[in-house]
Amino acid sequence: MTKPLVAIVGRPNVGKSTFFNRVIGEKLAIVEDLPGTTRDRLYGDGEWNGRYFTLIDTGGLEFESEDEQKKESENKGVDSIREIARQTRAQATVAIEEADVIVFMVDAKTGLTSTDRDIADILRRTKKPVLLAANRADSEERRQNSVEFYELGLGDPIPISSYHGTNTGDLLDAITENLPPIPETIEQAQIRIAIIGRPNVGKSRLLNSLLGQERVIVSDVPGTTRDAIDTEIIVGDKTVTLIDTAGIRRPGRIDIGVEKWSVMRTLRAINRSNVVLLVVDASEGITAQDAHIAGYALEESKGIVLVVNKWDKVEKDNTTMNQYVTKIREQLDFMSYVPMIFISAKFGQRVNKVLDAALTVAEERHKRIPTATLNKVMRDAIAAHSPATKPGKWLKLLYVTQVEVDPPTFVFSVNDAKQVHFSYQRYLENKIREAFGFEGTPLKMIFRGRDESDD
Known part of the structure; x- marks a missing residue:
């Protein structure tokens, strides 16, 4: 299944990249205190409440008045800067068009700006769910002041702090609630x-x-x-x-x-x-x-x-x-x-x-292996080549079953999952392939440990 797309949009330097990094769990986006640091879209996978999605970090949207455009057109030295701004707007526009859910981020510290109003005008014309996130609401005063963003006509603003993580869970709850529903049946034909x-x-x-x-x-x-x-x-x-x-x-x-x-x-x-x-x-x-x-x-x-x-x-x-x-x-x-x-x-x-x-x-x-046959092959493989273990710590295979197809997924129940070295996992995978084929497809192998008392 295709992961839904969630686009973060807003004017420059409102904390979009900080929120992006927090959700995906790594510092993939460059975070600087300078407007326009992010020019290209960045993509990363996020998960919340069991729903997976792809998060898009976009460059900041800026708009120029006719007077500003005329003034800049007379200065050839800013042509490249204007071109980057145009490309950034184009990138963000495409992200808006392709996204399933849009997070419009504003700055509770700076307050409502004319650029926020311009962006809101664009987003109101889309038929996508738009969530209004008032970032940098690090104090009770800023959280209360975020009510001014009601003026944008995009529903209730959600006051958050991307840096400290305050209320980001509420925003993620809203994101997952607005993701497209998971199909009840998946066409396999x-x-x-x-x-x-x-x-x-x-x-x-x-x-x-x-x-x-x-x-x-x-x-x-x-x-x-x-x-x-x-x-x-x-x-x-x-x-x-x-x-x-x-x-x-x-x-x-x-x-x-x-x-x-x-x-x-x-x-x-x-x-x-x-x-x-x-x-x-x-x-x-x-x-x-x-x-x-x-x-x-x-x-x-x-x-x-x-x-x-x-x-x-x-x-x-x-x-x-x-x-x-x-x-x-x-x-x-x-x-x-x-x-x-x-x-x-x-x-x-x-x-x-x-x-x-x-x-x-x-x-x-889509090949599925009977559990009894699979366990016999795995036990023979372990008997032929026992895993390397530390003194007093012996890896025991308790049970293995195939739980899914497309891709084939196997769950191994062992006494201690930490004892499974990646080289031994590869050995077991090779034995599965020798016995059952699975040409051309990766195998997912999950090892779950349990206490000896549960044997």
Whole structure:
């Protein structure tokens, strides 16, 4: 399921980034006492009362009067500053359009300003839930004075202090109450396959080759695709949605403006997919950014098919493919279970195998193992290779069961979860794969400890 989006908007220097950092639990946003520090949107996952959402920190919104615009237009030295301001407004505007819930943050210390009124005029025209947060209400006097924000016509202001955490729980309660409802049933028949990768590796050409038609623009200019484009097809008795996405560059090379939002849409496409086709360029080999993009998919526990495109550009002999496979497996050793297909999307070489591999991975994600069979395999694995333990502290596997599919999730009941080293967890995962397959899909493995007296 796609996580709902919550956008924090407001004028510069009202504490948006401080609230953002508090909710996501890390200092991802730069916090300075200077207006306009945040120019691009920042994204992070938040959770409250069992509801998960993606929080968007936006740059401060500022508006100029006609006199100010005329005055600045006469000064060429401020052109770049004005362009940054325009880009910041564009970023925040897109965030407002895409968000499910909007948090409009104002400053209880400074009080109501004309910019607050301008922003409120924009937000009143949206059909989104808007929550009015009066930040820096660090004293009883400021909390009482926050009633002046009723003038904005956006409902009751919620006085908070992002820095001290005062009443931020009340704001989060309001956010979760306004999130879209969780569907009672989740459609399992539909398979969503996202095509992801760096710019200009052939993602759009692969989609066109799969479809046999020019569904999307194909260009040799990196960054042609800006939105995630969905195409629905029927394969046998299955409905499959193919999602073409914009290329993801290294963070330091992501430009201010529409490209930044394109990256967010790509990440959302990954989030709502079952399987991703990670497209890499055979002529360039595996890059660090390819590994980072694979990491995005693995963090969301998505199935992966590694598609090595532009194979026609590689000079080959009888050993070339095996050498490439060995090298790629070494570079991406954290996803050795992922199927790999060498193709030329331009000439249609082996493209027909890509969709078959993706559908196979989708089926593997729904595989369920009987509990008795699973426990026997795990006990045999432990008997063959006991975990390393400290004197007097022995790790005992009490019980294991598969609790979910898509992705496959296993819960291990052990006497002491702290004794499970990550290397031994990987060993058990490999044994599960040897016995039951699960090709192309990550496995979630949860270890829960309990006292010996509860055995």
